[in-house]
Amino acid sequence: MNYPVWDVPFLGSGWVVGIMAIIHIFLSHFAVGGGLFLPVMEAHARKHGDEAMLRWLRKHARFFLIVTGVAGAGTGVGIWVVIALANPQGVGHLIHGFVLGWATEWIVFIAEMACITVYYYGWDRLTPERHLKVGWLYAICSWLTLAVINGIITFMLTPGKGWAESHWMWDGFFNPTYAPSLIMRTLVMWALAGVYAFWTAATIEDLDLKERVLQVSARWVLPAYVLLPLLGGWYFLNIPPVSREVLQVGMAGAAAGNFSMATRVTMLTVMSTATIGVIVYFGPFRNARAFTRGMAGAVAVVALLATGASEWAREVARKPYVIRNVMYSNGVRVEQVEAFQREGYLPNSVWAREYAGLKGDTALARGEALYRGQCVACHTWDGYRSMQKFMAPRNLDSARNMVRMLRSRDPRENIYAKFMPPLAATEAEGEQLAAYLYQRAHPGPAAVARK
Missing domain, CATH: 1.20.1630 (Formate dehydrogenase/DMSO reductase fold)
Structure with missing residues (x-):
């Protein structure tokens, strides 16, 4: 990556x-x-x-x-x-x-x-x-x-x-x-x-x-x-x-x-x-x-x-x-998922790591790098397969639960497993992604997302 x-x-x-x-x-x-x-x-x-x-x-x-x-x-x-x-x-x-x-x-x-x-x-x-x-x-x-x-x-x-x-x-x-x-x-x-x-x-x-x-x-x-x-x-x-x-x-x-x-x-x-x-x-x-x-x-x-x-x-x-x-579809190889979920996506992606660094390497910057690296291949924010529409009804806990579910490759645990790539990231990175998605969909409560 x-x-x-x-x-x-x-x-x-x-x-x-x-x-x-x-x-x-x-x-x-x-x-x-x-x-x-x-x-x-x-x-x-x-x-x-x-x-x-x-x-x-x-x-x-x-x-x-x-x-x-x-x-x-x-x-x-x-x-x-x-x-x-x-x-x-x-x-x-x-x-x-x-x-x-x-x-x-x-x-x-x-x-x-x-x-x-x-x-x-x-x-x-x-x-x-x-x-x-x-x-x-x-x-x-x-x-x-x-x-x-x-x-x-x-x-x-x-x-x-x-x-x-x-x-x-x-x-x-x-x-x-x-x-x-x-x-x-x-x-x-x-x-x-x-x-x-x-x-x-x-x-x-x-x-x-x-x-x-x-x-x-x-x-x-x-x-x-x-x-x-x-x-x-x-x-x-x-x-x-x-x-x-x-x-x-x-x-x-x-x-x-x-x-x-x-x-x-x-x-x-x-x-x-x-x-x-x-x-x-x-x-x-x-x-x-x-x-x-x-x-x-x-x-x-x-x-x-x-x-x-x-x-x-x-x-x-x-x-x-x-x-x-x-x-x-996001360019992650099947055999890389386990390592990325264990070691982290950013440490294994030069581009994503540098992108987050240019934005201050904050939690939201790392979440944005994850979004761009693993979601943008199939989703837009406010157009085709809109993430804005998907995230609008969710609160922060719902966003976290959704991202946590996406890490699983088991269809019994992840209802999107047959249609979406698993999230190739650690749990901590998943939290950062959830915070970024929630913050962007609900720009008002910024303090909550920064915690």
Whole structure:
């Protein structure tokens, strides 16, 4: 714990990561699906001698190159920036654990960008046969980027028993959710390729061409949304039981029995995918000539909601870890908790100790350092997961009892044990944290908190 804390007011660092990740995933998934869409559509058009479709496809390839090469790559860099700020410990573990995987992904990505560049700019310079081969090579490279990154992403939720025993990269890479996630994401990417094609095809003036393009594009979308619920069930059965509980009941509803964010997110994913299926069937597939750019935009927005909801549900399922059974969401490793509770958090955290020292090393300063080091990763003070709202009804004794409870990893003693990291601090440090939280939530009785 030698890193500063990225405190994002109201929104929280988690939401910043989430927003950037959802936008990037929406774009990158389109890149992979479009990687197959382009050569398949080109082969179809050349086989049937459809010159009009080839002209449209060339324009679509330009749009595709700009979206993936500029917006997709740019948000990819943005992902690295925000996750390094939000959880440098987790990023460091993934880099060290999957050096070969990251290197492979970056090399394949460079090849992918080279192929789409040659594909677009070589449209009139290459023979049809060679041009199509470049398209197929692009499709392979783009899918390989998914196959590689999927192993690292799924590792964070399900490292697997094999990796826990061997710590060998491949045991972690081919983990229990690797296959269902890979197939499910592949289907989503194929569907998104069709969704993006709706956007460029909706303004085609030649109604016959518009109908041909939209109907073919719809066939990319419909099968995916029929099969996705089945694959989602397969994925759900392979995640840890406690993660299934979080998604079924949710963090907020675990004690109260209410629908929580996790439950609503799952419902939103199902409803969004069903809505897309209905719109696509009765729109581009059955009534292509009347399909408009506004309708295409509506489909894209719903698809973005479905993508965001499913990604957010996956993040919620991983709580309270950033890497399950390895590292908690606040960057504290599982094996460090016992030592921190025995020896203290501040003596083992250079940053937290220095932060408290700069504030006078008072009890409240040490409590604030603990709050920033162990709570800010998931909570804000007066925004998302507000600590102000959580602490407002509590008196000082209630705050102390709550913090004391959070030190336990036993769900029978700590009702938040399945969803929040245990407080990795001594009892004395816990008292300082409780005093700081109470003092900040109730700034009036300062003398009580200073005792």
